Amino acid sequence: MKKLHSLFHKRIGMPENETITFEKLADVLERTAQTIPFENLTIIENKTRDITRENLINKMLENNEGGLCYELNPLFYFYLIENGFNAALATGVVYNHAAQNYTKLGRTHVTILIRHEEQTYLIDTGFGSNLPLKPVPLSGETIVSYNGEFRIKKVNTEHGDYVLEMRLKHKDTNWKIGYAFDSRKSITNMQNLYEIQTIIKEHPVSSFNKNPLMTRLTEKGNITLTNTTFTQWADGMVSKETIDEAKFKELAKHHFGM
Incomplete structure (x- = not known):
C-alpha cells in the first residue's frame, strides 16, 4: 500500500x-x-x-x-x-x-x-x-x-x-x-x-485568526477547546468549564494529543 x-x-x-x-x-x-x-x-x-x-x-x-x-x-x-x-x-x-x-x-x-x-x-x-x-x-x-x-x-x-x-x-x-x-x-x-x-x-472578519480553537467528535458527542473554555457534549448534555492558559495546554495534550 x-x-x-x-x-x-x-x-x-x-x-x-x-x-x-x-x-x-x-x-x-x-x-x-x-x-x-x-x-x-x-x-x-x-x-x-x-x-x-x-x-x-x-x-x-x-x-x-x-x-x-x-x-x-x-x-x-x-x-x-x-x-x-x-x-x-x-x-x-x-x-x-x-x-x-x-x-x-x-x-x-x-x-x-x-x-x-x-x-x-x-x-x-x-x-x-x-x-x-x-x-x-x-x-x-x-x-x-x-x-x-x-x-x-x-x-x-x-x-x-x-x-x-x-x-x-x-x-x-x-x-x-x-x-x-x-x-x-x-x-x-x-x-x-x-x-x-x-x-x-x-482577513479581519475571519473567526480563525483570533484565538486558538480545537474540536473533534467523540462517541457520545463532541468536545471543543478554546483558550478560555472547555465544552463537552455527551448524550445531549452540555458542560462548559472556564479555563486558564495552563489548563488549556493540559487539555490540549490530553484530549487532542497536541
Whole structure:
C-alpha cells in the first residue's frame, strides 16, 4: 500500500492494509472525525506552510496534528484518490447564523465531491463538529448518522448550485444551512488552497485568526477547546468549564494529543 493510505489508517486506528470500498466510508469518516481534530493552532502561532500533499501528510499523519477545512479535506481527498475513488475538491461559502447571511470571507470552505455508481455525493471531514459522517447524495436524500441529519438542496445562487443543510442531534429542532457550494467548479491547483489559507489567516472578519480553537467528535458527542473554555457534549448534555492558559495546554495534550 502507498504511504498516505498506511499512515492514514495508522492514525485513525484501522488495519493498514484494509481495502476501502464505498460501503466502508462511513466507518472511515467516523474514525477520522473522532481522531483528527479541527484546529487552527498553526494560524495562531504563525507557523503555516504551503499546502502540498507532502506537507499535509507530515502535519496530520506524521506529527499527529489537526487542521482546518483546506487541510483536512484535501488530505482526505488524496486518501480517496489513492483508494481508487473518483473525487474532486470543491469550494463553498459558509452560512453565518449569527448574521443570518453568508460569510464575507467568500469561497473559503473546502469540501469533497465523489462520483459513485452514476451518483454524486458530498463528503466533508473539515466542518468542525458539523460533520455528516457519511457520504451525502446530491439527489436530496436525507442521511442520518449519530451526529444528526444531513441533506443537500439544489439551488441557483451567486454562492453555488447546491446547499448543505443539517439538523444536528440534540442541538437543532429545525433544518439549518451549513454552506453553499458549486459542483461545477473544482479545485485543480493547490495554489487555490494556499490562497484560501491566506484569507483565513489574514482577513479581519475571519473567526480563525483570533484565538486558538480545537474540536473533534467523540462517541457520545463532541468536545471543543478554546483558550478560555472547555465544552463537552455527551448524550445531549452540555458542560462548559472556564479555563486558564495552563489548563488549556493540559487539555490540549490530553484530549487532542497536541
